[in-house]
Amino acid sequence: MLLSLSAASAAYEMKAEELAPARAMHPAWTTSRKIEVSGADESDMSESVIRVPNVLGGQPAGVETYLQLLNAALLKAAGRSIALDCAAVRWVAPFGAVVLLESCRYIEQCTGAAVRLGGMHPDIHAYLRRIDFFERAGTCAFTNDRFDPADDLNRSPGSCNVLELFPLRSLGDVYGAAAHARRILEYWLGDANSSADRIVSLLSEACSNAVEHSLDRGILTIQKYEQSGRADVVLAVGDLGQGIRNSLSAFDNSSSQADVTYIVKALHGMSSRKDRPGGLGLGAIRRIATASGGSIFIRSGTGRVAAFDSKDRAVGGLVNFPGTQVGITFRSG
Amino acid sequence: MQRFAMSELFAALEIEPPDLLLRGYGQRAYPLLARAMEAIPSHHTFTLDFAGVSVMDTSFAEETVLHLALDLIKGEFGDRFMLLDQVSAATIDNIEATIAWRRAKVALPLREGGKIRLVGHIEPNLLEVWRLATEVDTLTARELADRLHLEINTASMRLRKLYDARLVDRKEEVSASGRQHVYKFPG
Numbered sequence: 340m341l342l343s344l345s346a347a348s349a350a351y352e353m354k355a356e357e358l359a360p361a362r363a364m365h366p367a368w369t370t371s372r373k374i375e376v377s378g379a380d381e382s383d384m385s386e387s388v389i390r391v392p393n394v395l396g397g398q399p400a401g402v403e404t405y406l407q408l409l410n411a412a413l414l415k416a417a418g419r420s421i422a423l424d425c426a427a428v429r430w431v432a433p434f435g436a437v438v439l440l441e442s443c444r445y446i447e448q449c450t451g452a453a454v455r456l457g458g459m460h461p462d463i464h465a466y467l468r469r470i471d472f473f474e475r476a477g478t479c480a481f482t483n484d485r486f487d488p489a490d491d492l493n494r495s496p497g498s499c500n501v502l503e504l505f506p507l508r509s510l511g512d513v514y515g516a517a518a519h520a521r522r523i524l525e526y527w528l529g530d531a532n533s534s535a536d537r538i539v540s541l542l543s544e545a546c547s548n549a550v551e552h553s554l555d556r557g558i559l560t561i562q563k564y565e566q567s568g569r570a571d572v573v574l575a576v577g578d579l580g581q582g583i584r585n586s587l588s589a590f591d592n593s594s595s596q597a598d599v600t601y602i603v604k605a606l607h608g609m610s611s612r613k614d615r616p617g618g619l620g621l622g623a624i625r626r627i628a629t630a631s632g633g634s635i636f637i638r639s640g641t642g643r644v645a646a647f648d649s650k651d652r653a654v655g656g657l658v659n660f661p662g663t664q665v666g667i668t669f670r671s672g
Numbered sequence: 673m674q675r676f677a678m679s680e681l682f683a684a685l686e687i688e689p690p691d692l693l694l695r696g697y698g699q700r701a702y703p704l705l706a707r708a709m710e711a712i713p714s715h716h717t718f719t720l721d722f723a724g725v726s727v728m729d730t731s732f733a734e735e736t737v738l739h740l741a742l743d744l745i746k747g748e749f750g751d752r753f754m755l756l757d758q759v760s761a762a763t764i765d766n767i768e769a770t771i772a773w774r775r776a777k778v779a780l781p782l783r784e785g786g787k788i789r790l791v792g793h794i795e796p797n798l799l800e801v802w803r804l805a806t807e808v809d810t811l812t813a814r815e816l817a818d819r820l821h822l823e824i825n826t827a828s829m830r831l832r833k834l835y836d837a838r839l840v841d842r843k844e845e846v847s848a849s850g851r852q853h854v855y856k857f858p859g
Binding site: 510513514515517518521533535536537539540543544547551608620622623626627 | 687688690691694695696727730731762765769
């Protein structure tokens with residue numbers, strides 16, 4: 340056992356072989372136990388580390404690997420703080436950014452401790468700074484990774500093709516997001532392009548769901564990708580609220596069903612509005628996105644649904660992650 | 673014809689142009705639109721002018737355009753009619769989607785490219801009669817029956833349905849041959 344002593348505290352690290360049983364159970368989950376013992380207070384502060392796989396930049400369904408690790412870590416956290424080792428992360432897409440942010444909020448809610456992000460590749464660190472990740476995370480996430488501000492990405496609309504993370508707490512915020520997005524979209528796509536109108540429609544429906552139905556605050560980000568002369572605009576909206584199932588099940592006469600069933604119902608018009616019909620939002624998003632050749636992906640609770648055309652691809656029985664996270668791809672031009 | 677500039681809603685609702693979004697704002701807009709509709713004389717058309725509005729989303733459309741149309745059909749506004757003008761393509765899509773999603777039996781006249789067409793739901797046989805009504809000054813059941821080779825009762829029923837749907841106006845005339853309704857496309 341390696342032991343180093345200081346006048347005020349002692350810190351020691353467990354030898355690798357002592358960690359072997361834990362590693363065998365979770366190959367991608369390493370535990371680096373740093374236990375501080377002070378002379379005055381022998382409180383045991385230890386940190387569990389989740390090695391985040393490189394799944395935040397691909398298809399939204401890919402984040403399941405990370406969420407499974409997160410779920411396992413939280414089950415064993417037992418009051419310890421959790422750190423995210425992001426060394427393997429090479430790309431972050433809008434849906435991945437929203438899941439990363441909301442997962443930090445979730446971890447902080449569960450453990451009472453802020454999440455430390457470490458090992459970030461400089462490009463990833465720069466990107467997270469560019470989208471205001473740490474500003475939006477507030478007290479729930481931080482990093483000690485060094486960064487030279489000279490490496491910060493340019494914030495002009497022409498750089499990075501991204502709309503930074505935008506919090507949604509009220510309908511007024513949704514309007515603000517739509518107005519901000521419209522300025523960026525018209526820069527990206529041109530003033531006369533009706534795609535901007537359709538994307539604003541998508542955005543308002545997705546954001547209003549987060550504000551009106553989640554009972555939480557929402558978060559939005561947008562990214563443009565160019566490929567073969569075509570622009571894909573990708574939006575992601577997320578929250579840690581009550582989820583689609585809880586939002587709808589109180590108004591459903593049938594017995595309680597799985598999360599994925601309620602997501603499908605919501606896509607087909609089921610509403611939680613008591614006084615008059617609602618439920619247009621997800622259906623409208625699906626119509627606009629798929630008509631452009633794009634897609635919608637919804638994850639809520641233990642279920643997810645991906646709609647690329649007229650068909651739904653629904654999956655249930657996933658690890659539970661609270662709230663609702665939506666990824667939308669719109670193909671322009 | 674009385675015009676209502678939808679762009680006036682930006683100031684009235686204290687929202688930033690150029691988009692009309694969200695159910696809550698649509699609910700606040702409806703009373704303003706209803707009052708404006710009630711202020712126009714009977715047998716006139718209330719035109720919603722969308723100049724300056726880039727997009728109206730489905731939720732706002734449901735609370736305003738669809739709500740107005742349904743109340744019009746219910747007779748809430750008497751002998752008044754509605755027309756949509758200068759509507760963006762994305763807004764037309766959203767209005768059509770709203771009507772379809774709600775399975776509303778509503779058709780709305782829309783001016784597009786100098787012509788007028790209908791958006792929403794209308795039975796094909798009624799659409800045929802409506803198109804004819806837009807081409808002539810006036811139309812009676814007898815004239816319709818003669819032109820489309822219909823039974824007089826059928827012609828009368830179709831015109832009545834269009835009137836109930838607020839797509840044609842009518843007035844009662846007394847002539848030597850008796851009383852009859854004369855229908856016309858609302859100007």
